[in-house]
Amino acid sequence: MLSLANVRVVDLSIGVEPGVASEPWPAxxxxxxxxxxxxxxxxxxxxxxxxxxxxxxxxxxxxxxxxxTAITHTGTHLDAPWHYGPESGGERARTIDEVPLEWCCGDAVVLDVTHLEPGDEIAPEDVDAALADLDVDLSPGDIVLLRTGADALWGTPEYLTEFPGMGADATRQLVERGARVIGTDAYGFDKPFAEMGRRYEETGDADELWPAHFAGREREYCQIEKMANLDALPRDRKVPLVTAPVKIEGASAGWVRPVALLEGDGADGEGGRKAASGRGVDA
Structure with a gap:
């Protein structure tokens, strides 16, 4: 049993920083x-x-x-179903203060998609392959974290453009398998803005615009954007995670500082300290 007397806390967040080049609307x-x-x-x-x-x-x-002074989507934050649209599954979408805390506490699995190129869309087969690589089964309530490696670019303009993003089908797949919260270490959950714009101009298909977000209009889920240090988590087992958002009345998102709880001395995972960014993995 996990005991706080023998636990290592891993900080999976970035901070709210003024004037940083990685935010289009910096605080x-x-x-x-x-x-x-x-x-x-x-x-x-x-x-x-x-x-x-x-x-x-x-x-x-x-x-x-x-x-x-900051938007609720500055820094590491949790998007509520209200962010995606006024309704989810035919019901009024929940705002961040209405998201059950039970959704935000659970066992997390880390799916490695670092092999994908910037602008790629994460498809169901990518999710299946990552899960097979882990050799774990998803259970209802599990939190799914997508490791793209984009957090290494935090502090630079490239952070806004150099990452793969989820597609609608992959998002639906995880939600249908019981995930209520899905996180990413990239700037956005969908593909980069410019890539979505390029695809829309090329095809005229409105489904190219924020498809993963808008999947939340069908079934409610929450997403965490701008996470960090996912490479510090073990990938051979599920990891207890707490990621409760700040309670802002009627808001579409809330700032969050996700923390993973690892047991014992052998809890270093694959990663170490983020030397380039100065972010440590220990809170």
């Missing part, structure tokens, strides 16, 4: 240091009728904080 962060905090807190108390000045705080400093 902005306004920082208030401790002296600014003292001024703000003292001013708040004076507004309530108390004679407090910034210099009255110990050492003249108060509390630091930040004001973040």
């Amino acid at each position: 902005t962060i306004e920082r208030f240091d401790h002296r600014a905090g003292a001024e703000q807190l003292a001013g708040n108390l004076r507004e309530q009728g108390y004679d407090v000045r910034a210099e009255d705080f110990p050492d003249g400093i108060g509390l630091a904080w930040e004001e973040v």
Whole structure:
């Protein structure tokens, strides 16, 4: 039995970073240091009728904080069914605050699709081959993670374009087999924007536009985008995973910090530390 007394925590997230080249709509962060905090807190108390000045705080400093402006799809996040459309399976789609937490906690399997090229569409046969390579059976409620290797590009513009994405059929296949949450270490769950646009212009087929997302209009599921460090997880067994989203009323997504729980000293998996990006695997 897994015990927290003998567990290694693996951080599978990237951060919310201002101005990063890997976000089309990067966050902005306004920082208030401790002296600014003292001024703000003292001013708040004076507004309530108390004679407090910034210099009255110990050492003249108060509390630091930040004001973040970001879309809910910045950084590692969980998309709710509402993101894909107003209905799923004929019912009103759930927003992120309505997603059951039970969906976000479970055993995870890592499917290796690093052999695919950027812009490729992940098909059902790719999923079957990856599952056969693992020699594990999916059970209802299992979380499926797609390792593309794209997280190595985090911090660069290429992160936005150099990855394969899920197709509608592969997405349906996993959802029909009981997956409620599917994650990827790439920027997006579908193919890169430019590749979808190219295919649409070439064929005139609207099904080329966000097909994996829109599969969620038929049966509800959630997806995690912009994960990291999937190469640090073992692939010979299922891994306990917790990936509960921030609860934002009526939102299409919520920021999340997925963590995998590995037992004992032999839990290093295939990967190690992300030297290029500076992200470690231990929280």
